[in-house]
Amino acid sequence: MIVQLVREYPPGHGGVERVAHELAAAWHAKGELSATISLQPHTTSADDPSLPVPYLRSSLPRFKVGQFLFPWPSRRLWAVLTSSEVLHVHLPCPGLLAVSVLARLLQPSRTIRLHWHAFLQPDRGPQGWLIRFYQWIALNWATYGVQAVVTTSPVLAEVLVQEGVKPQKVFVLPCCLGELQERLYGQIAEERRQRPHLRQQPPLRLLFMGRLDSYKRVDWLIEACAASGAADLHVVGDGPLRRQLEEKALAAGIDQAVVFHGRISEQEKLAVLRDSDLLVLPADCSNEAFGIVQLEAMACGVPALAFDLPRSGMSWVCGLKELLGLPYLMRHDLAEAINCLSSDPKLLAEVSIAAECRYRDTFSREIWRAKLSALATR
Numbered sequence: 001m002i003v004q005l006v007r008e009y010p011p012g013h014g015g016v017e018r019v020a021h022e023l024a025a026a027w028h029a030k031g032e033l034s035a036t037i038s039l040q041p042h043t044t045s046a047d048d049p050s051l052p053v054p055y056l057r058s059s060l061p062r063f064k065v066g067q068f069l070f071p072w073p074s075r076r077l078w079a080v081l082t083s084s085e086v087l088h089v090h091l092p093c094p095g096l097l098a099v100s101v102l103a104r105l106l107q108p109s110r111t112i113r114l115h116w117h118a119f120l121q122p123d124r125g126p127q128g129w130l131i132r133f134y135q136w137i138a139l140n141w142a143t144y145g146v147q148a149v150v151t152t153s154p155v156l157a158e159v160l161v162q163e164g165v166k167p168q169k170v171f172v173l174p175c176c177l178g179e180l181q182e183r184l185y186g187q188i189a190e191e192r193r194q195r196p197h198l199r200q201q202p203p204l205r206l207l208f209m210g211r212l213d214s215y216k217r218v219d220w221l222i223e224a225c226a227a228s229g230a231a232d233l234h235v236v237g238d239g240p241l242r243r244q245l246e247e248k249a250l251a252a253g254i255d256q257a258v259v260f261h262g263r264i265s266e267q268e269k270l271a272v273l274r275d276s277d278l279l280v281l282p283a284d285c286s287n288e289a290f291g292i293v294q295l296e297a298m299a300c301g302v303p304a305l306a307f308d309l310p311r312s313g314m315s316w317v318c319g320l321k322e323l324l325g326l327p328y329l330m331r332h333d334l335a336e337a338i339n340c341l342s343s344d345p346k347l348l349a350e351v352s353i354a355a356e357c358r359y360r361d362t363f364s365r366e367i368w369r370a371k372l373s374a375l376a377t378r
Helices: 015-029 075-082 094-106 126-144 154-162 179-193 218-228 242-251 266-274 292-299 314-318 331-343 345-363 365-375
Strands: 002-006 034-038 056-059 062-065 068-071 086-091 112-116 148-151 170-172 204-209 231-236 258-262 278-281 304-306
Touching (some): 002 094, 015 034, 015 086, 015 365, 086 094, 094 112, 170 365, 204 218, 204 266, 204 292, 204 331, 218 231, 218 242, 266 292, 278 292, 292 304, 292 314, 314 345, 331 345, 345 365
Parallel strands (some): 002 086, 034 056, 204 278
Antiparallel strands (some): 062 068
């Protein structure tokens, strides 16, 4: 049996809980017993009709300190700590890191795996100090305390090795899409391939999907749209900065070219993806380390663009900069990339085909299942 610990209740909308969901569903399909336990309780917003849940889910009683969650002492927690089953712990989460350490102390021979999703980029001030201290402990625990460390990209794997984790301990398992999602997105890709290759009219249709928060840097994307004058922007998602971003688009004089959709249904998301030319995720810190929404776009044949960031695999996932002839992709390159694709319909068609091929050859469920089977030997 495998006991899987995750901060948020799966399947959810974030990358970490989506990965936990796919792992649990795959284990269930193979007939392996598993229990997926979260620190957050179940809410209806965590469920997604396109992601059926055949596995067992539960949550631990927890308390909150600032943004951090920790489990309360309870019978359920004691059962997790004293079990001899394989423990698969998703990080970053200080509370779950502490559980894995206690589990090792109580069961020294137990198999414990860490799933390392991201290197956190600390802010200045006391909270930043706490994050640095947490990450130092987590790296040492990954180095000396567990049998395997699973991570989502070769970029993160390389950094883990540089930080002292033995290469033979590190296993790369990129994120994946659900079976139903992959099928639906494949249908969209097929529809897009039937269209004429050359776009008849500008502007380029850009898409952002995610939480409207500071580190997502949608403000940079609005600035790039204003500078290029060659793109419309569709923003899907909500968050604390929505009003500020709407005002920024208005001040830049491009409010008619920027559409804020807010949260949308799965069917609406399919329609937006089908009509988009380029997904842009201009996050500026390593907290954003993969971006499952990139897989959704690429499976539809929509190229994705993300910045080169230290300790992040975002740019590796999309693999777009080489096709654009840009050795390094950052904020000041964004308007140039938009203009490049807008002015060259043939290049846009080529990068769209390349995005679909990259998804199929690197991230498809068939490839993901093969890698997951290899993980079982760790």
